Amino acid sequence: MLDVIGLKSEEDLVSYLPADVRFDGRLAIPDGKSEYEIVDYFREQGARNASGYASFLGAGVYHHYRPVLVDTVVSRGEFLTSYTPYQAEISQGTLTSIYEFQTMVCQLTGMDVANASMYDGSSAVPEAAMMAVRITGRDKVLIARTVHPEYREVLHTCTQHQGIPVAEFEYTKSGTVDLDDLAAKLDNETAAVMVQSPNFFGIIEQIEELSSIVSRKGALLVVVFTEAVSLGLVRPPKEADIVVGELQSFAISPAYGGPYAGIIAAREKYIRQLPGRLVGETKDANGHRAFCLTLATREQHIRREKATSNICTNQALLALMATVFMSVYGRQGLRELAQQNLAKAHYLASKLDLQFDAPFFNEFVARTNGKTPEQINRELLDEKIVGGLPLGRYYPELENCVLLCATEMSRRQDMDRVAEAFAKETRA
Template sequence: MLKHRYLPLTEQDQTEMLATIGASSVQELFNDIPEGIRFQGELPVSPRLDEYALTRHLSELAGRNADTDRYTSFLGAGLYDHHIPSVIQHVVSRSEFYTAYTPYQPEISQGELQAIFEFQSYICELTGLKVANASMYDGATALAEAGNLAAAATKRKQLIVSRAVHPEAREALATYAHGLNLEIVEVGWAQGVTDREALAAAITKDTAAVLIQNPNFFGSLEDLRAIGELAHAHGSLLVVSSNPLALGLLEAPGKLGADIVVGDAQPLGLAPSFGGPTCGFFAVSEAHMRRMPGRIVGQTTDRGGKRGFVLTLQAREQHIRREKATSNICSNQALLALAASVYLSVMGKQGMAEVAELNLQKSHYAQKVLTAIPGVGTAFESPFFNEFVLRLPEGADPIQLQKDVLTAGFIGGYDLGRSYPELNGHLLVAVTEKRSKAEIDQFARVLEESICSK
């Protein structure tokens, strides 16, 4: 039988299918759609292209993107331009990992199971908590799942979230809460960090958890211990969304009172990829282990006493009665979790500390240089990690500034007015270990030229 590699349907196939269903033509299949709303004429697309022409066309389209290979990025806001060791791509491109599915059969999935177990172990080390799962879709859904867990564990219906948490993560939390009939209360910020007085006034006996990000969306560092004491005094849980790279310098949230620690592993060797995919992580104290979403890989021994790995806990509705499920989350991000594990293994404790220190020092140097521009100021006085907020001169248009610096080869920060109307005229700038002194100085010159030319 003749096989067609590229044509999914021959004319004979089409004739036989139409005859089987009793239709005379393909057009007849659309008769139920009123003619007045059907598209008439030819679709406005280019003619079909051969493989070579299509490849060139797609390359040209891709070339229109301002990627971090050709542009120097000072954009963060949740996705960061960090160095990615070349060994990561080598490992994750191996077919054993690249094509792996859920490791239901441990006897043939030991490599995949061990990789997930190592990821869980690393996350426990970073967060200071006892148990971590096999990963989540991303940091935003991990935070939302944490709110779900807290409500179930405390049997309360209110979640308090700081407005200094990533806006998209708060949107994901609100989506989950709507389906679960949970109340979301947002508290404001003061000097770039969560307003503790407002938080103290908001917490009640109905509060299941307080959700904080550290470093927060503005890059500022929160006082987790003090916030945790406020939450625990009312029997509420403390949920912390963390930048895992910052934990190379900062104390583990679990040691500061956090009951649940989540976050996005993107800074750990994952490319920004124009928005994803990324990999979420989720860690809890031992008391909440059985309420965790997703799955856990455990270490055991076989009958011969050899070390082995198995799926230990899967508390979703596919595996247990629906009313007993903790979440409907399905696949974990195993391939990207592997990439994060490779990053952590090649960096080690010393490397993580050094990279975090570079992020800290370079961002503080950049803040000093950028705030020396006439009219540009520091928005907040609170300590920060590798991201900070600039107050632009009155009348300066952040969107136009971004266009100007892009022309000069720079991706120039995030316009905070898009997410916080009260911060119109403010720019969120991120500086990673990749940025050199020369790049920072040149970015400052270009920004100053753009501001002074207006």
Template sequence: MKHRYLPMTEQDRAEMLSAVGAESVQELFKDIPENIRYQGDLPVSPALDEFALTRHLSALAAQNADTQRYVSFLGAGIYDHHIPSVVGHVISRSEFYTAYTPYQPEISQGELQAIFEFQSYICELTGLQVANASMYDGATALAEAGNLAAAATRRKRLVVSRAVHPEAREVLATYAHGLNLELVEIGQRGGRTDADALADAITDDTAAVLIQSPNFFGAIEDVLGIAELIHRRGGLMVVSANPLSLGLLEAPGKLGADIVVGDAQPLGIDGSFGGPTCGFFAVAESYMRRIPGRIVGQTTDRNGKRGFVLTLQAREQHIRREKATSNICSNQALLALAASVYLSTMGKRGMVEVAKLNLRKCHYAKARLAAIPGVSLPFAAPVFNEFVLRLPDFKMEQLQRKLLEAGFIGGYDLSRSYPELPGHILIAVTEKRSKAEIDQFAVVLEESLCVK
């Protein structure tokens, strides 16, 4: 059998021990007190040959409910979108997937150009003038936006909507604690940020209002109205956006947002059981030098030929730590490339079409599922590709199990993050869902709810 790796022989082991002057492997741990060392052999299965190991791992992987074998209506931040095959082909090229940080522009032109294109696409989508080379994910991008707003306004108060993704709010809270920022959460009303409570919470020392649109409940927020509220008090407007929705919705930058962030996962990045993903970060030009991470710029060489360089690197690796805008030490260049390939493949017309498909299929599913006896729609706000259902008295875990048995990955149980919403489920519908799948899901859901 052909080996993918060379196993260690006893001779190899003896030679290495001899080289370090040890009699046995156990001697390597002699500095660890014997009373806290594990005695004996670990209770693990015996070694498997390559064929048996491959079968064992395949059997373990088969226990996962993946989107190849199941029809997914689960969103809540990770979505089952179609990924054109060209995306995988391009990012699998060795010069991309083995590339490291492009410190030497003269030998990294392809990587730098790819990042530059990503930045350009993000600026066009968000309606802002400057975007960075990407962030770790949407949650850290939102937290960094709060950091930027506090530094730019020299204020210590951030107001965030509870309709923002719960995990993003947790990351924001972690950042705020470390930076001694006050974080105020505003509740939702009708599935959208409570406008009256928000207006009361904004003070003269508020650095920024942070919202998500479409928000965690799938509802589209009044970005323009909220921007006017915070700008009256001299603060900044931060919007976390679903980039795919911007194929239809007005760019947040044109509605008054000063900072637009989000997660690029809907743009050709596989869900991969929750990550990794890629965050994007765009700002108005006046905040360019405060942007976290790096910016790739376009220039010309001595012969007038177009080239690309790292224009701004305002992070602690490159400048004095106390002057750094952030301690982000890398980005998601490979996944940013995936997003760029997706966007260039779809083009403007394709982005509009796929956004329309998400919208139309979501609204069809919303009406179809709401027609099930006992099921209702608790929120009336306009939505993009997610919506909330209120279910009759039913154990959510039991329901999810029944859906899974029928071949469906159900929605997100909102009571996990919002205890005040028991029996509410968040349903996501992407362009991949067919009418037949939606109809069958409705049938299975109705049958499951009827069985106590």
């Protein structure tokens, strides 16, 4: 090969670089390791983590069982090692599965159109806000304090230089959004009102009522969700204008925070304002049904500085995991799964002192009554249980509260132990 190019050694290729930029040193990275050593290293790191603990953490990331089929499908090289399906003739596998994904997201959320997925739930939030700004021609965004705190942070980071003022509104003693505070802050410049349901406290919001308040002022209602399993049982937010959320619950490993798959779905009339990739149905030259990426002119590679978003990739492989998960559970299974989550969470909640009284799905806020959340969690760790999330860091007014989550994977005996830890006197 070198002969063909006309070089003596591979080192000569480096001469293509100007002399003043060449790196002549050695990278301070240890020599290459064997496969066995690599596996061993990561096993060791894994073992230093919380292996073998029961967990009652939720807060945007949920422990649900992952059907075996999910990894079987996504491990197929044809899905794993292909690129974005630009060449429709040899990408029908990915395109068809994305079309199924878009359809299922619509069926679940009650929306008309959904894109091929977003980075994650948090980054979908500013995308929805900017979409509402484009649609309404207004610039203000109101977001409920009951939306995931990190999602709100991402919204602030991403909108700060876009001329989009973001304000937050309060929650009530019941744990739902404060409609009076919303009404006071909502005005004719508001582009979007963003709420989460089930909200960060696990509580289900009144979407219909919110929608009528918001639409009366000509703003758009954006509904966020983090626990996709809730959609198996809880009424979908079909009065919303835009729905964004996180599908981690659908067979995507918690994996210390990512990669996950976000969604954005909306009413049909907003289709051209959707960010990201979109797959559409069409016909091939033989007249048979085929799929292709469509409405690409919204995207950055064509519209450059005028694009609807700078997002390039979707999360195709994770969307595929979610698609397989939804197919395996299906119409009946998703409901039954949600029922189990509901039953487990309400079993645990029945043994604790709750902060809020509004209906909740599989997460709820419990008061610690005299102990600190840290004391309780410390005691639970000794029993190989990871307790709930202490809320003080995100909500100073809830410093003696813990956000707990129970899923179909929570065992009764572990829940009983959690209840005991809340009940018993602090060790000296």
